[in-house]
Amino acid sequence: MTMIYFDNAATTKVSAAAAAAALRAMQELFANPSAAYRFGVETNREMEAARTKLAGFLGVKPQDLLFTSGATEGINHAIKGIMSCSNKGGRILYSAAEHPAVSSTANFMQQFEGCEAEVIPIDSYGRIDLAALEALLQKPTQLVCLQLVNNELGIIQPVREAAELAHAHGAVILVDGVQGFGKIPFKISDLQADAFVLSGHKLHAPKGIGALWLSPKLRCRELIQGGGQEKKRRSGTENMPGILALAAAAEEAFANAEKRKQQYEAVRNTLWEYIEANIKDIRLNTDLANSAPHILNVSFAGTKSEVLLHYLEQQGICVSAGSACSTHKNAMSGKNQLLVNCGLEDKWTTSCLRFSFSAENTAEEALTVGRSLQSAVEEIRLLML
Numbered sequence: 001m002t003m004i005y006f007d008n009a010a011t012t013k014v015s016a017a018a019a020a021a022a023l024r025a026m027q028e029l030f031a032n033p034s035a036a037y038r039f040g041v042e043t044n045r046e047m048e049a050a051r052t053k054l055a056g057f058l059g060v061k062p063q064d065l066l067f068t069s070g071a072t073e074g075i076n077h078a079i080k081g082i083m084s085c086s087n088k089g090g091r092i093l094y095s096a097a098e099h100p101a102v103s104s105t106a107n108f109m110q111q112f113e114g115c116e117a118e119v120i121p122i123d124s125y126g127r128i129d130l131a132a133l134e135a136l137l138q139k140p141t142q143l144v145c146l147q148l149v150n151n152e153l154g155i156i157q158p159v160r161e162a163a164e165l166a167h168a169h170g171a172v173i174l175v176d177g178v179q180g181f182g183k184i185p186f187k188i189s190d191l192q193a194d195a196f197v198l199s200g201h202k203l204h205a206p207k208g209i210g211a212l213w214l215s216p217k218l219r220c221r222e223l224i225q226g227g228g229q230e231k232k233r234r235s236g237t238e239n240m241p242g243i244l245a246l247a248a249a250a251e252e253a254f255a256n257a258e259k260r261k262q263q264y265e266a267v268r269n270t271l272w273e274y275i276e277a278n279i280k281d282i283r284l285n286t287d288l289a290n291s292a293p294h295i296l297n298v299s300f301a302g303t304k305s306e307v308l309l310h311y312l313e314q315q316g317i318c319v320s321a322g323s324a325c326s327t328h329k330n331a332m333s334g335k336n337q338l339l340v341n342c343g344l345e346d347k348w349t350t351s352c353l354r355f356s357f358s359a360e361n362t363a364e365e366a367l368t369v370g371r372s373l374q375s376a377v378e379e380i381r382l383l384m385l
């Protein structure tokens with residue numbers, strides 16, 4: 001049985017170019033980039049070339065971009081580093097659609113560091129309520145955290161508007177760009193972000209590499225102390241295989257952006273049109289006109305996400321019931337927490353599936369998934385009557 005992989009928002013296959021770049025770093029450019037001899041200097045030069053390339057895609061200066069182990073580290077660095085520069089305590093706002101990397105870190109700061117953390121409400125498609133944000137900002141706030149694209153529903157958040165509100169009230173904004181980088185066009189200056197994170201493994205680079213951009217105007221303490229790499233902002237010997245692979249993967253994403261977008265849309269639309277035409281009593285949880293093209297989320301009333309997921313798995317189809325990171329939380333209640341936060345009824349929160357695409361997926365695969373889904377929903381509904 002050939003596998004159909006529709007879980008690219010969880011992670012992606014490493015591309016041939018990214019794998020070749022990583023292999024070169026491991027077997028040829030294996031010097032420590034801090035070493036003083038020529039081999040080290042050459043390795044360092046390649047690392048800086050990768051940084052410059054990535055900075056170019058974001059429209060920022062390379063010296064403001066740090067390599068990290070991924071977005072979770074970047075988010076921890078930014079939240080903890082920014083809040084530790086503010087006088088005692090402080091207040092953090094984050095949206096009800098944020099990834100646990102943000103919400104758990106904000107809650108940690110509340111529990112152990114005397115900060116206050118409050119949630120910005122969202123609508124039924126996961127979009128933040130800007131009026132509610134403005135109301136929350138009436139109380140002194142240091143930091144607003146908002147994702148660019150939601151990982152479960154695909155909604156593109158009004159980041160620039162939120163940034164302008166934050167700035168007007170003396171706060172800074174951290175943008176979680178993980179699901180937006182390489183998927184929708186933007187530069188950091190369009191977003192008016194003060195800090196921005198991205199992750200390689202959502203973009204066909206390996207797991208364990210990411211980047212954090214910090215505005216040169218921002219005060220942010222380092223998270224990891226040690227040998228003083230990355231100009232003392234992130235100690236630890238640099239992950240050269242990851243760094244070169246990330247630059248190679250980003251280069252491919254930007255060179256093929258339009259082609260990839262069309263492919264995501266072709267696959268997403270084929271699947272959605274099949275579902276809409278053939279399965280009743282469903283809710284489209286993705287606001288298609290205002291979302292990134294690689295994510296589609298649908299609920300099927302009278303079924304259970306986990307049961308659907310395993311039925312599809314038996315047909316060689318990989319999809320997800322929510323974000324991979326909240327699998328345990330969701331499994332306990334049977335409800336998708338994000339859809340609960342969107343204010344949806346139980347029949348929708350317990351029966352959603354997320355399909356997420358890469359440019360390697362095809363419309364034929366979408367039809368195969370649509371047909372399997374139709375039988376799965378019919379069978380499960382009969383069993384659950």
Ligand code: PLP
Nearest residue numbers: 070071072099101151176178199
């Ligand atoms: N933020 C979002 C929106 C994500 O989708 C993910 C991925 O799971 C993360 C943060 C965490 O990224 P990483 O796995 O690089 O730590």
